[in-house]
Amino acid sequence: MNLFDFLEQQDDQWPAVISQLLPRVHTVDRDALRIWFGVWPLPWHALAHNPASRPQFEKYYQVNGNYRLINQVDTSHRFLYGHRYWGPVKSAIGAASGEQHLMATVEQIALASKAPLEFGLGMAAIGLMTLRQVGWEAWGTPPDSAVTNAVTAHRHSPEAVLRARASDYSPSLAERLRGKRSTPRVVCDEQAADGWFPLIPSQHITTAAELDKRPHHLSDPRCYEGMGIIPVDCRSGACGTCWVGILGGQENLSEITPFERQRMDYFGYFDAPGLDSGSSRPLLRLACQAQAFGSVSMVIPPWNAVWGKSRRERAGQDATITL
Ligand code: FES
Incomplete structure (x- = not known):
């Protein structure tokens, strides 16, 4: 059977497949994998794939950013260590067919790619x-x-990446001689040497980000000039713009409050399998609500929306509109 036709019949298998896979995935990528599935859940795809009117759809669900996976086939998973194996994995998928159940197909493709399992x-x-x-x-x-590796700056071993994850910035000898001290930080791109901003412990993440005056609006139009790398619109939990995935240092964050949890649910960000949304420090957070008391490593999703209302509409709790 054509692999795509097969996949269309497997939608209900994903939660089980993800939970079976996680223990077999290297620790460096375990939370990253869950975050990826949290940023690109099937219900979001079902909603955003083909609305009758895209402008109306974007307005109604307050969608911003690069929200379609179709534009990011080769890059959406760049934050995973395993991204370096994307070329062979993609080749193996191109040559595969859908004859077995989903888990067996995942295993067959992983083996065919010859990437470490x-x-x-x-x-x-x-x-x-x-x-x-x-x-x-x-x-x-x-x-x-070579192209994949050019954007893969995880040049060290996975163990070294894990050790460095959510670590304080450590100045070079020359900087130390000039009096620079190590400092807590928020890493927002583990693959860029300068992909971080400093943190004063107990700051909300967006407050720390705001002190970073680099021109992040040039790479993400959702950002305001001089307001840091995390897109924000309200700083009060009202808009859902500032959601982030926490790769490391969850323990350095404040526990999620009932308000933040309620807002995450309202925005739709907990509507994905494999997320520990019931945990006191879940993988997806609102950066304007989470306080950091030590270094954190995170991923900024390329889009935001208020799409939890589609779930409520399906359940008949809200009036439905046709887009
Ligand atoms: S900036 Fe609006 S919810 Fe965080």
Whole structure:
């Protein structure tokens, strides 16, 4: 059977597949994998894939940013260590068919890619979910591994990445001689040497981000000039713009409050399998509500929306509109 046709029949299998996969995925990518599935859940795809009127859809659900996976087939998973194996995994998916159940298909693709299984499995799952959402037409050819590696600055071992994750900034010898001290920080791009901003412990993450005056609005139009790398619109939990995925340092964050949890649920950000949304420090947070008491490493999703109302509409709790 054509792999895409097969995947269309497997939607209800994903929660079980993700929970079976997680223990077999390298620790460095375990939370990253859950965050990826949290940023690109199937219910969001179902809603955003083909509205009758895209402008009306974006206005109604207050959608901002690069919210379609179809535009990011080769890059959406860049924050995973396993991203370096995307080329071979994508090739293996291109040659696969859908004859077995979903878990067996993930395993078959991971093996065929020849990537180490602890990375190949997660990337195969991401690849299959990507294909499920974008279809063959937008799938494209596998990128050359040199191209993939050019954006993969995880040049150290996974263990070294784990050790460095959510670590304080450590100044060089020359900087120390000039009196610079180590400082807590928020890392928002683990793959860029300067992908972080300093933190004064107990600050809300967006408050710390605001002190970083680099021109982040040039790379993400959702950002305001001089207001930091995290897009914000309200700083009060009202808009849902500032959601982030926490890769490391969850323990350094304040516990989620009933208000933040209620807002995350309202925005729709907890509508994905594999998220520990009931935990006191879940993987997805509102950066304007979470206080950081030590270094944190995180991912900024490329889009935001208030789409939890689609769930309530389906349940008949809100008036439905046709888009
Ligand atoms: S900035 Fe609006 S919810 Fe955080």
